[in-house]
Amino acid sequence: MLIKKITYTNRRLHIHIGLLLVLFIWLFSISGLLLNHGDWEFTSFWEQRKQNKTITTIHIPSGLDSTQIVKSILLQLKISGEVNNVKMNADSVDFSVSYPGHVNNIHADFKKSICVQNQLSYNIWGKLRTLHTFNGANKNNTSTAPNWLLTRVWRFSMDGVAIGLIFLSVSSWIMWYKIRKEYTWGYFTLLAGLVLAIYFVLIIRTA
Amino acid sequence: MKKYYPSIRALHLYFGLLISPLVLIFCISVLVLNHTGYVDSNYAIKNLPVIKTRIDKIPYDSSDLQTAKNIIQKLGIKGEIDYIFQNDSQISFPVLLPGFTTSIKIDKQTNEVLISRKEEGTLRATNFLHKMPGPHNAKLRGNSFFMKNWKLLADGVVYLLLFLSASGVFLWYFLKVERKLGWVSIVVGIILFTGLLFFLLT
Structure with a gap:
């Protein structure tokens, strides 16, 4: 009974947290692509400053x-x-x-x-790029906190989006586990993702 | 549109399971990047003993990058070569791996090599992966096998995340039970998002 209630709540939270974060996910996804693809001419910002x-x-x-x-x-x-x-x-x-x-x-x-x-x-592309990295971090003194209220609020929302996405990832495992017999390829895809993540985070530096 | 529901549900599930561990890397690293002070004070970087060695000959090549690649191959070191510094007396460059940095300094007159290594730990490894390949050193970036693959993987995760969020909205729309509360979640998300951007950008 309790497990049923937990899985039901987990599914509902997965849906509603996902819907709440959808615009933030799009923003950070698109700005992440911009940061990794400085060669995309249509998104150039420095020349247009x-x-x-x-x-x-x-x-x-x-x-x-x-x-x-x-x-x-x-x-x-x-x-x-x-x-x-x-x-x-x-x-x-x-x-x-x-x-x-x-x-x-x-x-x-x-x-x-x-x-x-x-x-x-900067133009819109430059704004998107800086939104992705705007956390008030000081490379020379990492112990200092942001000194502007809105930087703190934005950093807090970045933390919130990250925690929300961690929940969405873990809750998806629970949701799939319940229906694993219908979706047997889930074993393979989850394992493939785990192997890749463990390889890049843990194994590559010791190999 | 409803005829697509079963196939989109299956794709949402499989792609979601595939990228979820990689999404965890990006999310944990956000917390690390936003709270570097906490990480620095609780998880110290371990400096390993400096290695002094010598190479018989500096393997000069057509470019600084190729020379650096030849050097690390000779020394048996793997990783992504970062910026390269070279003057009349020395060549130096860092070689990066997630959570591990090797700095190489070669004396051009004596061919003596100094290798310093830093064990930065798992949290900083996620931090490194989040920032890579990134906007800096674009001409050099992607000079190692692992970085080329990580770049493809990072892009793939982002494209799939865009698909997952769009397909998630599609799947929710056909769940009549969750529709009302779903609209509330979307509207709250829009208000938070536009409100924050309005204050930040103006």
Whole structure:
């Protein structure tokens, strides 16, 4: 009775989690293909990027640390995004602010009280590519968390999609097991998938 | 359309079972990539002892890549050659496998070879596979047998995943019992998806 209930719930969850995630699956599948096929000309984005340079007068209060200065500059420029590559000097600060499809490289000069923004905007293909990888990870310091709320939300949704897909995979095994006598080729296909995965993850480096 | 239901159901089942272990690799690696700090602090990279050896002659060839390929063949090392650095005094390049990196440095004057190896573990192996072949070093990428196969496999998984999600929607549509709740799931998914993209992209 309990097993029947579990398999019934498992099947329902498989259907509804799958339907809930369908657009996310399409997004990450298509963007994954774009990242692996940089030679597809119709999806080129770097050559089509738009560049814009603006110079703005700003006021930088003295006695602040680099984080406070960056926050103050972002507030004055009315921009937001994931802040990266902060390089603080005695009389200037350089950093970049990004969100998917958009990068803003900023140089603020304390003495001249000016801020130079070099903005890069990508087309739809560039946006798709950056959505796939936009998790706020810092290669130089892996212990730091994303500093923009929306990066955290997007990273959380990436985790959610991954956990959802793990459930869909495992639940499919349970669903097939129930009807394995009708679908006997399932033994072969599941085994083939497992062998391939184990080979690439575990065996190849020891062979 | 309903006449296609049995065959689409069978394909959905078989393709799903086939790629499910590979989908697990991609999903686990997403968690690894998003929480690198946790992985780094709990699963240390093991540096193996450096090997010092010598080759009789550097097997120069038509390109840096071919030379590097000849070198690893001589040294009995397998893997994907990453970027190659070469100047007047040395040639160096990493050789990558999922979860294992070998760095090779050859002194051009003495033919002395330094081989450093890093055992990165299973979680980082999934991470590596997720990122490969990827957008970087496109000219060099796919220089090993395993990477050529992985590239085909990764593409295959994505195409089948697209098929599975589309066929899943088709199969659900004919399940009258689940139709109402199914619409709710789809609408919630659309709201979450468009809402997130709206805030992220604008």
